[in-house]
Amino acid sequence: KAGVTQTPRYLIKTRGQQVTLSCSPISGHRSVSWYQQTPGQGLQFLFEYFSETQRNKGNFPGRFSGRQFSNSRSEMNVSTLELGDSALYLCASSNPVAGGNTQYFGPGTRLTVL
């Protein structure tokens, strides 16, 4: 099976812009979770989607949003970018319906905000 894919791999944006990141889960996986990784804050949970519904949300401002499509692909959007949004954004998929809580990660999208 193909692994989790994320596009784009690298992004450079300026403050005030918005950005959309994409994640395609492992085939058959219906849960997609997003994490932000920064040197200062480490790995922090953003949100989780399952069957097109947000099931869980981390402690991030409303500028961070996401959605999931019927094919389980997920996107996250960050509006009005700030310098502090520069980070590696990781997406992970799992199949909790089948008892598989293990999350498998994609390669990440490196976002740089100038």
Added chain:
Amino acid sequence: AQTVTQSQPEMSVQEAETVTLSCTYDTSENNYYLFWYKQPPSRQMILVIRQEAYKQQNATENRFSVNFQKAAKSFSLKISDSQLGDTAMYFCAFMKQSGTASKLTFGTGTRLQVTL
């Protein structure tokens, strides 16, 4: 809320030697999962090993094994016969067992350097 603590920011081990990475966690949950992930310089997060809290037997995956002490809330990772390819950042992570939501809580990581 759950917390995960990795008290060793950096460790070094010689090739072929054994090293143990420490992890402690705090939770009031009784059913949960614990994981070790590695993140090499490529930044790809890779699952190393997983442990279900209800299983008393420690998980093993080839050269990787854990020492899970539920009462002490301790979950250490032992790497035997260390290889240069084991050089990476290692993260301990906690997940509450729930049929409705999946969320990993990570520790701050231990940077492992394997040397010749």
